[in-house]
Amino acid sequence: MTTTARGRQKPPTAQGATVWLTGLPSAGKTTIARFLAGRLRAEGHRVEVLDGDEIRRFLSAGLGFSREDRNTNVQRIGLVAEVLARNGVLAVVPVIAPYADSREAVRKRHEASGTPYIEVHVATPVELCSERDVKGLYARQAAGRLTGLTGVDDPYEPPLDPALALDTRSQTPEESADSVHAVLAARGLV
Ligand SMILES: Nc1ncnc2c1ncn2[C@@H]1O[C@H](COP(=O)(O)OS(=O)(=O)O)[C@@H](OP(=O)(O)O)[C@H]1O
Numbered sequence: 001m002t003t004t005a006r007g008r009q010k011p012p013t014a015q016g017a018t019v020w021l022t023g024l025p026s027a028g029k030t031t032i033a034r035f036l037a038g039r040l041r042a043e044g045h046r047v048e049v050l051d052g053d054e055i056r057r058f059l060s061a062g063l064g065f066s067r068e069d070r071n072t073n074v075q076r077i078g079l080v081a082e083v084l085a086r087n088g089v090l091a092v093v094p095v096i097a098p099y100a101d102s103r104e105a106v107r108k109r110h111e112a113s114g115t116p117y118i119e120v121h122v123a124t125p126v127e128l129c130s131e132r133d134v135k136g137l138y139a140r141q142a143a144g145r146l147t148g149l150t151g152v153d154d155p156y157e158p159p160l161d162p163a164l165a166l167d168t169r170s171q172t173p174e175e176s177a178d179s180v181h182a183v184l185a186a187r188g189l190v
């Protein structure tokens with residue numbers, strides 16, 4: 001804490017940022033977000049994880065997986081993340097965000113307020129994602145019980161210029177989270 005001229009205590013200024021983890025289902029977004037958030041909290045940062053599944057239960061309840069609905073979902077999450085980040089929180093966002101133009105709009109929202117925005121591609125190949133198949137979505141798609149699965153029969157447009165692309169084939173979740181942390185550190189955000 002610093003003390004102002006009038007003797008009042010002034011809280012330390014915290015620099016917020018949004019860290020968006022984009023990638024296919026089962027790529028590792030949620031796992032990396034949890035490890036990263038744990039480390040950042042232990043270091044004393046204010047952190048919020050905006051989990052895609054939870055957001056879809058409340059803020060985006062009723063939205064499906066059409067292009068339009070996915071875009072609406074991503075813009076809502078982008079708005080919340082930017083508000084949090086602008087106010088000193090590290091907002092960690094493990095959300096697929098399959099369309100480049102949706103992600104670009106979120107980036108622009110952050111740029112407009114001068115709020116740091118870090119895009120991380122969790123670049124796990126679809127073959128490994130479908131082996132991991134944490135929620136059984138790939139099996140359901142293969143069995144003909146689900147259509148429109150990102151990366152299989154629905155588009156995923158990989159980021160062309162992410163701040164970081166993670167190869168989770170050769171890393172533990174903790175190592176992946178540490179790589180993201182290193183990007184934040186290099187930018188003076190932690
Ligand atoms: N058709 C289809 N395609 C992709 N994902 C699907 C689908 N149906 C359900 N799910 C599950 O929805 C979870 C949240 O999706 P997101 O909000 O991150 O998606 S999006 O950004 O709006 O495209 C997403 O979570 P993750 O597995 O953590 O990525 C999926 O498990």
Ligand SMILES: Nc1ncnc2c1ncn2[C@@H]1O[C@H](COP(=O)(O)OP(=O)(O)O)[C@@H](O)[C@H]1O
Pocket residue numbers: 023024025026027028029030031032094132134167168169171172173174176
């Ligand atoms: N380097 C890594 N980073 C993240 N997850 C990994 C890694 N290596 C293996 N995994 C495993 O992959 C799975 C990813 O699941 P999850 O994080 O739920 O994916 P998503 O949120 O992208 O759908 C988990 O079982 C996790 O333990």
